Amino acid sequence: MLRSSFFRLFVPLFALLTISASLQAQGLDDWASIEAEAKGQTVYWNAWGGDSNTNDYIAWVSQQLQSRFDIDVVHVKLGDTAEAVSRVVAEKAAGNSEDGAVDLIWINGENFAAMKKNGLLYGPWAEQLPNFALTAPGDNPEMRNDFTLPVEGLEAPWGKAQLTFYYDSDRVESPPRGMQALLDWTQDNPGRFTYPLVPDFLGSTFLKQALLGLVENTKPLYEPVSEANFERVTAPLWEYLDSLHPHLWREGKSFPSSGSALRQLMGDGELSLAFTFNPLEPAAAVANYQLPPTIRSYVLDGGTLGNVHFVAIPFNASHKAGALVLANFLLSPEAQAHKQDIQVWGDATVLAMDALNEKQQQAFAALPDNPATLPLGALQRTLPEPHPSWMERLERAWLSRYGSR
16 A cells, blocks of 8 residues: 555656755754744645544544644545655656645655655655654664665654454464465365455565565565566466465455455455454454454464555655654654554554653553454564565566456
């Protein structure tokens, strides 16, 4: 949901533009002045709007910014991050370097890589936020890297994600713990599993997870994709999918459109096994009666893909001070604990508990729980994301092979 195909066609047109995104943030050491400048501003936060829990959380953030800082936050709801990115590209092409319509973007992965490469981001600023230190970046390098690329202060962490499987324990006694086991399970349980239609973000993530679990040498996946070795590296994936698809929901002839649609199939009882990129989503869905109470969560024995999602400020944002205050609030213990609450959203915090005081830690410890929540320590085996160039190339190959069915 946080990535798009827009740049695949249009980035080269702007690669030679000379407006620099290395605008140095001025005066970030005087936070009181930034808050004073932000007072009365309206911040246009472009963020995916496809989930009601997420939208409700952003509405809560908007209320907090208004009451505490006299800042209005407008949630510009996106179906795809490309909608915001393309606007920034168009503004840059038109010479608009100061009065952009986008103040903050929820972003990561290949969109960040493309915006960074093409000078579309303001900064560096993220590590100068007062609350950034609470992420303990020295002990958590993922706070400074986005799909293998150094962030270099151009975006601030907001939440953690890791591919998490979940199943109905009334239907499944022993869920599959690896990619080969998943193939065996689908053959024994035809029609009870599927994945979202590529290039949906979650569907594309499944391709990467399968590839990491099938190839012997993963090193090429952490370097820019090469046409010279693409077919050789990905051959095990296509062989695997050819075997898997006939046993999927609707025999692999159609796929759900998104992770939300996948969850709905689980809620309707059409599937017995599914997955999400939000580790707390199954528990949150149980708490909100979207999934049955028999749902349980787990990760594969070899680990699963994980990353951090971020917020970034475009180079020409009109309300940079307000965007900075908003980004800092999103990193506050209060906002992070509220976001992690499975009755609110269930998006995992980026804060390091050791960096919090006792009262702040207690706010997290007191959050509601249910049996669908992952066991403590289950997310310790996190697989880093491949280089962002692999996403687009895998999607094209998948669509060429299976998209016309």
